[in-house]
Amino acid sequence: MKKIGFLCMLLLAAFLLVGCGARFEATKTGYTDTKTDRHYTALSSAFEAAAGGETVGEYEDEEYGRVVSFRVIPKADAARFLTDGYGFVYCADESEPDVKSWRVKAILVCEEDAISVEKNRLTDEGVIAQIQTLWFEGEEGDRPMEKATHVRRLKLASDDCPGIYYCFNYYVYEDGTACFYDAESRRTVMLPTELVAAIPII
Helix, strand or coil: CHHHHHHHHHHHHHHHHHHCCEEEEECCCCEEECCCCEEEEECCCCEEECCCCCEEEEEEECCCCEEEEEECCCCCCCCCEEECCCCCEEECCCCCCCHHHCCEEEEEEEEECCCEEEEEEECCHHHHHHHHHHHHHCCCCCCCCCCCCEEEEEEEEECCCCCEEEEEEEEECCCCCEEEECCCCCCEEECCHHHHHCCCCC
């Protein structure tokens, strides 16, 4: 009987812990934490959480029978940023982070499949500056029609937004040309030859 009572207490404690999470409500622009009345808007898919931590609340979508769990992002301010089970980032600020002005300390070069695998890491300040300037200020072009020989996801990391990456794709083709590309905005920027050489494919 003592064992049964102990198990019941454990189950009750677990239930109470789950119940302590905030309830989120969906709006036209995002989700509102009903406990704090703080509103979070989904950022573009270019933003990605480096990891997900403790669950702080849930939104139950009864119409589609799904539950969206909101989690803290380690190293990030939960009053500003949360993530979900897919790594999408939600922000309580009035506008998206100004990535153009980030002091990027590293760019992770990742291979994306079932999981993301870091294949290389760029830390040279000159190369980082070239990539950042080209992506945000370079002339927009057209992505080549042929299939790329290599595809990598570049993830910009900065202490300006710890725990959050800003990402876009890097395509390399058989003839040595390469481009940066973002699927959501469809922005495409072609790379000069010297910058292609500075981003080795591993």
